[in-house]
Amino acid sequence: MPVPLFDAGATGDSIYVNGKWRAAAAGATFVVTNPATGEPLATVADGGRDDAREAIDAAAAAFPQWSGRTAYERAECLHKAHQLMLERADELAQLMTLEQGKPLRAARNEVRYAADFLSWYAEEAKRIYGSTIPSARSDQRFLVLRQPVGVVAAVTPWNYPVSMITRKVAPALAAGCTIVVKPAEQTPLCAMAVFRILEDAGVPAGVVNLVTSADPATVGEELLNSAEVRKITFTGSTEVGKLIARSAASTVKRVSLELGGHAPFIVFGDADPVHAAKGAALVKFLNTGQACISPNRIFVHRSIANEFLAALVDRVGRLRAGNGLDDGVGIGPLIDESAMAKMRRQVADAVGRGATVLAGGERLTGEGYDGGYFFPATVLSEVTPQMEIYREETFGPIAAVLVFDDEDEVVAMANDTVYGLASYLYTRSMAVAMRVSEALRFGIVGVNDINPTSAAAPFGGVKESGLGREGAAEGLAEYLDTKLVGISI
Structure with a gap:
């Protein structure tokens, strides 16, 4: 059965930056294959440093406007994306089976799970609460605000190529962050399909950006070294997670790591x-x-x-x-x-x-x-x-x-x-x-x-299995900074 979520003749334009699909700046490409047959599925853009830098710049430029939108406006985009993902569930599942290999029934289950994150965080966007703290001084008031951390870089794996994107993008957008996603080189087509859904849901230009690449180290270094990127979220091996944590320390980025298990x-x-x-x-x-x-x-x-x-x-x-x-x-x-x-x-x-x-x-x-x-x-x-x-x-x-x-x-x-x-x-x-x-x-x-x-439950590990949590209210907190405002009256 045909899978119309991507055009095999046009997938060289697989980088999505500032609301536009394009090829890699250097013109490089790589081939995506079906692990069940070894046959090529498509040729996609092989992004590099320049592409990553442009994506970061776009996210940084879009951040003030997106973070300034009301929680209800951000939630509306996520609700629309949830609806579109369910409408396209069969096509997405077929694409996932072709590109990643899992049985079609399991792929359908993953699409539903992925959509759950969009729905859950659409609601959680409206529940980002602050607080007040009593002061010892009668002429002073304390306010505690929860605000978005800024530009987020996300590196996602191939084993759950749709749900691991929404598990990061949904809370980031709900919090008011903008994001750059580097998907696994084995499954860029699934990532493209998710981003077409976000585009069709009305997410503004620059808020979500996608850089496909066969060289994760080069793109990853640009994301890690950029002072504009204030948080990195990664799902993958413990070995790579340790390298990311070390590199993120140079600019004191917030880090979320969902790593290996045993x-x-x-x-x-x-x-x-x-x-x-x-x-x-x-x-x-x-x-x-x-x-x-x-x-x-x-x-x-x-x-x-x-x-x-x-x-x-x-x-x-x-x-x-x-x-x-x-x-x-x-x-x-x-x-x-x-x-x-x-x-x-x-x-x-x-x-x-x-x-x-x-x-x-x-x-x-x-x-x-x-x-x-x-x-x-x-x-x-x-x-x-x-x-x-x-x-x-x-x-x-x-x-x-x-x-x-x-x-x-x-x-x-x-x-x-x-x-x-x-x-x-x-x-x-x-x-x-x-x-x-x-x-x-x-x-x-x-x-x-x-x-x-579940999207409503915190997911994450201890020891060398990671830092932070995804899903639930804890997952949203990973994308928020705490600000204290002291007011003398």
Whole structure:
């Protein structure tokens, strides 16, 4: 079915600055490919320093007028964008499947999730409240104002190429900020489609700007070094996040980082092993395991380990890998050859150190697979802390299962990581749920719940999984400065 959200013959004009679509200043381009087939989808502008600088200038020039608009006017643009995104949901989902690879059903779910941020922050724009503080002096009054930080730079990932844009753009616009977005080089077409929606929703020129580029370092350096950019928000790897945090210090920018994860999934002995295995399979193989909240280490109590593994392997056996546009596909392709190499390396290391492959484990080949990056849903048992997969984020469809005997032991093992984003536990005991939720050093805990996320809920991690929160009122606060006004009367 055709995807009319982009014109394959005109996608060289993929940079959006000051309300106009154009090519890169240097005329450079790069090719976007379909990870399921390896076929080219489009050629897009390969932006550089000059393009980033122009986008920053446009955002800075638009900031006074946009921040001076009423909250209701800003909310109207976001409401309109929400409506348009829902109207174009099917087209957006098809584009996402072509460019990123996830099954069409999952792509549709992401579009709805992305639209939720536009709707939520349209309402939150009207709830940016200040306060008054009593003074010790009778002739003095204190006012506390919440004001937009200014120009924002956003760097977004390929694994959720639509929702990770709206999760940043929506609160920025609601707060009164202007923004420059550098999308992942693997998924610029999805970013273009989102920006066409913002354009059609009436967001004024210069308020939102898009710089597509195959060289994130060059554009990123310009965004980080600019004194006009007062905040940077990044979703991606911990390694890159650390570099951004260091660079942002040179101009003392506000920083929000949503980084890697190494989620534990704990199944206690009182849990229903079949129900827990269903939950583990759903969240582990979500987006082919290419999600920062995907469980990396699955800890199962020894008393129910055999039942859990049998149920998990059964569910995995029913997951069909293939092109996300095909009916019945539950596992799409990995994003690229580098991701494939990581899967093969982690499995080889685990097996070499004593793990057993209960399902999957080898790259899929043959008709329908050879052109893409397909790795099947894989289950490893007898995993130990000595294996790479126990320490390293997988970001792929490998379920690593370990056995434990008592609560203190499993909490210590779960916390034995530098990461701290999402975590999960299954139990029938409220006491266990409360104790373990409080003891887990992670920003998110799902208790018998594999989807503890929402536009209305704060999302983010601790330790090396990030700084700040996205979503909810906390997400809006990340784009606001606090100003004190003292008045002598």
